[in-house]
Amino acid sequence: MFGIAEVARRAAVRLRVRVNPGVRHFSTALNYHLDSPDNNPNVPWEFTEANKERVKEIITHYPSNYKQSAVITLLDLAQQQHGGWLPVSAMNKVAEVLEMAPIRVFEVATFYTMFNRTKVGKYHLLVCGTTPCMIRGSCDIEGAILKHLGVKRNEVTKDGMFSVGEMECMGCCVNAPMIAVADYTKGSEGFTYNYYEDVTPKRVVEIVEMLRRGETPPVGTQNPDRIMAGPAGGNTTLLSEPKPPPCRDLDSC
Numbered sequence: 001m002f003g004i005a006e007v008a009r010r011a012a013v014r015l016r017v018r019v020n021p022g023v024r025h026f027s028t029a030l031n032y033h034l035d036s037p038d039n040n041p042n043v044p045w046e047f048t049e050a051n052k053e054r055v056k057e058i059i060t061h062y063p064s065n066y067k068q069s070a071v072i073t074l075l076d077l078a079q080q081q082h083g084g085w086l087p088v089s090a091m092n093k094v095a096e097v098l099e100m101a102p103i104r105v106f107e108v109a110t111f112y113t114m115f116n117r118t119k120v121g122k123y124h125l126l127v128c129g130t131t132p133c134m135i136r137g138s139c140d141i142e143g144a145i146l147k148h149l150g151v152k153r154n155e156v157t158k159d160g161m162f163s164v165g166e167m168e169c170m171g172c173c174v175n176a177p178m179i180a181v182a183d184y185t186k187g188s189e190g191f192t193y194n195y196y197e198d199v200t201p202k203r204v205v206e207i208v209e210m211l212r213r214g215e216t217p218p219v220g221t222q223n224p225d226r227i228m229a230g231p232a233g234g235n236t237t238l239l240s241e242p243k244p245p246p247c248r249d250l251d252s253c
């Protein structure tokens, strides 16, 4: 039997192994709320006139007695309109429109990591940190962006242009490592969410600088030897047209 001090020491060692704060940080920094002068329930918030029409249209996609099912879509629209994050007043507005208890809306906004409950940059850069991207160098990718921008993860640059977060697998492992860029510079009308794949530390810095200049870097793979998600350097199998399936001679059956 171990004494309580030994049990606590072993638990701390296990925790350090699983959660090495020098390497990985969870993304909770963006998903909790503390009242502040510009983010409290008394700050008025409303959908724009154009978005009010979109809200009406979105709600028609759901049965009238299940309109709360539109909560994710409306939160997404509110976030795009508000420059990439959801103040508590925007969540309260969504709750009011969908006739939901505000806590139900807060729960959704907190659970899904694509919703940000504190300010992000006009370009929110998300580095995939899941195993295939990590094996292919995602730590170096994130390190290069953070160093270039002079921020820590989840911090916003002083000019408000960029922030860097982490996401789990974004379904693009075949072209790992990859980042996604949420572009809030043009409001909900011009919002884009683009993938940049096969990135290197040098290439992500180039992408950041292109965004800063207002350019649109080519999306998808950044490896000139790869076409979309095909093998880099060209096909290695299935090099000719596949043969048609043999026709069965039904008379001989």
Ligand code: FES
Pocket (backbone or CB within 6 Å): 128, 129, 130, 131, 132, 133, 134, 168, 169, 170, 171, 172, 173, 174, 176, 177, 178
């Ligand atoms: S692990 Fe990065 S996209 Fe799947």
